[in-house]
Amino acid sequence: MANANFSRKNNNLRRLKERNKTVKVKCFLDGPYGTGTREIFETEHAVLIGTGIGVTPMASILQSIAARYKTTMRSCPQCAYTWFQEMPKSLMKLKKVDFIWLNRAQKSFEWFISLLTEIEIDKTRMVSSLNPHLNHFIDMHLYITSAKQKTDMNGIFLQITLDMIRKEKNKNFITGLQCKTEAGRPNWNKLFRKIAAENKGHVKVFFCGPSALAKIVKHHCEKYKFDFVKEQF
Known part of the structure; x- marks a missing residue:
């Protein structure tokens, strides 16, 4: 009986060693690598630029920002009143997006x-x-590049009509959002000058789109001393 128990124990140890072999193989890791957007929550003023489907990583960032703010929401145990506490810097340094x-x-x-x-x-x-300071914490700028701008006679009446509808309904006729949809391409110089004037801290631009536009945006970033990070498109 003792020999049977000893034999069974040896068999168990042998199977255990076979299952957990120590293999002397050297392994080298090159990296780790991540996307440029991983720095978003260490940034003071973030500018997210996406073109077409290049908006995908930017949408994920916006979801993450909203989720982090929701963690600061508190509710009164005596009534249905809810409020948002101030965001701790350990969770997010963002002042403006x-x-x-x-x-x-x-x-x-x-x-x-x-x-x-x-x-x-x-x-x-x-x-x-x-939290009135959150009113402009996230500003959205939408552009429909195929539409004519107000400076173009073919598009001026359309833009005036859209502006009237938005003023009356407080909604964008094209998207249904409150924020305005601009016709044509952005005036990067005007837009970046406005962003710099807000003085919300150091600005970092996160871009996802075609290389040709990336060069234009990067040029304006250098002009205004903004950091520039490009996501692969």
């Missing part, structure tokens, strides 16, 4: 319109919860 999305056609805005609508609703709730 400018989201810039360029699309050629109106239909392309449908990709993430539900997400942007949710962000606008959350922002309204946060502002009403005694």
